[in-house]
Amino acid sequence: MRKTLYIFSNGQLRRKDNTIYFESEEGEHKYIPVEDTSELMVLGEVDINKRFLEFCAQKEIVIHYFNYYGYYSGTFYPREHYNSGYMILRQAEHYLNAEARLYLAKQFIHGAARNIRQVLKYYLNREKNVGERLEEVEKLSGRIESTEDISQLMAIEGNIRDQYYRAFDAIHENADFIFEGRSKRPPQNEMNTLISFGNGIIYSTVLSEIYHTHLDPRIGYLHTTNFRRFTLNLDVAEIFKPIVVDRTIFTLISKKMVSKKDFKREAGGLLLKESGRRAFIEELENRLKTTINHRDIGSPVSYRRLLRLELYKLEKHLMGETIYEPFVTQW
Numbered sequence: 001m002r003k004t005l006y007i008f009s010n011g012q013l014r015r016k017d018n019t020i021y022f023e024s025e026e027g028e029h030k031y032i033p034v035e036d037t038s039e040l041m042v043l044g045e046v047d048i049n050k051r052f053l054e055f056c057a058q059k060e061i062v063i064h065y066f067n068y069y070g071y072y073s074g075t076f077y078p079r080e081h082y083n084s085g086y087m088i089l090r091q092a093e094h095y096l097n098a099e100a101r102l103y104l105a106k107q108f109i110h111g112a113a114r115n116i117r118q119v120l121k122y123y124l125n126r127e128k129n130v131g132e133r134l135e136e137v138e139k140l141s142g143r144i145e146s147t148e149d150i151s152q153l154m155a156i157e158g159n160i161r162d163q164y165y166r167a168f169d170a171i172h173e174n175a176d177f178i179f180e181g182r183s184k185r186p187p188q189n190e191m192n193t194l195i196s197f198g199n200g201i202i203y204s205t206v207l208s209e210i211y212h213t214h215l216d217p218r219i220g221y222l223h224t225t226n227f228r229r230f231t232l233n234l235d236v237a238e239i240f241k242p243i244v245v246d247r248t249i250f251t252l253i254s255k256k257m258v259s260k261k262d263f264k265r266e267a268g269g270l271l272l273k274e275s276g277r278r279a280f281i282e283e284l285e286n287r288l289k290t291t292i293n294h295r296d297i298g299s300p301v302s303y304r305r306l307l308r309l310e311l312y313k314l315e316k317h318l319m320g321e322t323i324y325e326p327f328v329t330q331w
Contacts, residue, residue, distance in 0.1 A: 002038035004205070006281050008274050010045040015055040022046075034059045039208040041201070042066065043277060062211050064204040069186065070193075070272055072200040075207060075230070077217075087214040090318040095219055104221040104235075104317075104324065105150055109157050111239035111326025113141040116164045118329050119242045123171050133167035150222070157222075157238075164242070172253040176260050186269020193263060193270045194252070197280060198245035199237070205288070206240070207233040209307045214315055236310055243329050244303055248284045257283060295330070 007013070011024035020032035020040075034055075039062040053076060056063060063076035094100040120134040140160045147153045161182075168179045168191060177191045187193040207230055210217045220231025222238065252258045262276030272280070291300035294309075301309070310327055317324030 003036055004039050004041060004208075004285070005032060005037050006041045006043065007046060008043050008278060012047045013040075013042075013052055014049065015052050020052075020055075034061065037061055039064065039204075041204065041281075043070070060211075062208045064207070066200065069267065069269075070197050070200070070277065071185065072204060075204070077207075077211065082212065082214050083216060084214050087315065087318065088216050088219070091216055091219040094318055095221060095225060101221050102148065102150065102153075104314075105153055106144055106147070107324055107326050108222045108235045108238050109144050109153055109160075110141075111328060112157065112242065113137065113144065113160050114326070114328040115239060115242040116160060117141065119246060120164070120167060123167075128167075128173075129170040130167040133163050133170075136163040150224070154222070172250055174253050177253050183269075186267055186271070188269055190258075190260065190263050190270060191249075193272050194249045194258070194280065195245070197272050197277065198248060198284065199241060201281065201284060202237045202241055202245050203233050205304070206237045206307055209304075209311060210236075212308065213311045215311060236307070236314070239310065239326050240303070240307065244284070244287055248280065248287050251287075252279060252283055292329075 005020075007022065009024040009026075009028075011022055014021045014023070016031070018034065020034055020037065021029065022032065023029040037059075040056075041064050043066045045068070053063075056076065057078040060078055062078065065073040065075070067073045094104060117134065117137055120130050120137060124130050124134060137160055140156055140163065143156055144153065147156060165179055165182060168177075177194075178189065179191045180189055182195075183189070183192045184196050187196050207217055210233055215232060217230040217232045219225050220233075220235045223231040223234040225231050257279045258276050262273050262279065263270050264273055265271075288304040289302055291302050292306075293299070294301040294306075297309075306327055313322070313324055316322045
């Protein structure tokens with residue numbers, strides 16, 4: 001699979017011959033082969049021109065932009081080359097049918113809850129004090145199937161994550177990263193800053209994977225399809241946040257790969273400095289490259305590949321070939 005390129009520095013992106021050319025404000029330059037690049041994650045202040053965008057569209061390279069504070073700003077989503085009218089109609093049909101939409105929304109919540117439970121079980125087996133939180137997550141998970149309303153389903157999901165987040169301090173046992181409740185835009189402490197940054201990256205990563213399928217990212221099922229540009233990536237990312245983003249955060253803290261010096265207070269909240277962003281993304285990419293033995297396929301599969309396989313499963317469900325069930329990790 002082609003690679004993700006992260007750009008942290010300020011500068012210019014241009015097309016030079018048949019390559020991507022980046023020149024930083026300091027005058028450093030780099031040539032990037034397009035054959036090896038699937039997406040660009042732009043975290044610096046970068047200038048581009050129309051010729052460069054046309055080149056990326058031709059080479060099917062998705063570009064995600066993050067602002068100064070590390071928040072997702074938007075995506076250059078090249079003309080969909082796999083999209084089909086048939087699949088869009090199937091997606092819309094399942095969205096407009098209340099029963100069909102509710103089924104998919106429940107599956108996304110089931111997947112998230114089961115992977116949260118697996119994370120908590122993993123740390124419980126390592127003698128972390130998360131037993132009470134695990135019990136609460138299991139109780140709340142038992143209410144998913146009987147729920148008949150999307151808003152109530154979202155409320156259950158919020159309560160599950162609240163119990164889960166309350167276990168974070170017991171998992172990492174580091175006083176510099178106390179949770180203190182979820183806060184965002186702007187996050188108010190180090191842990192919330194890491195969560196928000198990681199979630200933004202995984203949302204963008206799933207969006208890039210959707211681009212390489214027949215699915216339309218504008219039609220989601222758990223997250224309401226209304227004035228948002230993209231929603232399906234938010235749905236699918238819920239399944240993978242616990243086992244990709246959160247496990248990355250725990251590794252960063254336990255191995256002391258980030259510390260308080262990697263944060264700065266600004267604009268009424270706490271921001272991750274470039275040093276922290278680089279450490280986070282390096283570990284997240286390591287996580288996405290990690291392979292597991294896939295029971296159905298019978299061969300090793302990377303976490304990044306799992307994202308694509310999840311989308312293929314969803315396609316088959318929408319076409320009526322197989323019933324969709326979310327991926328649940330087996331540790």
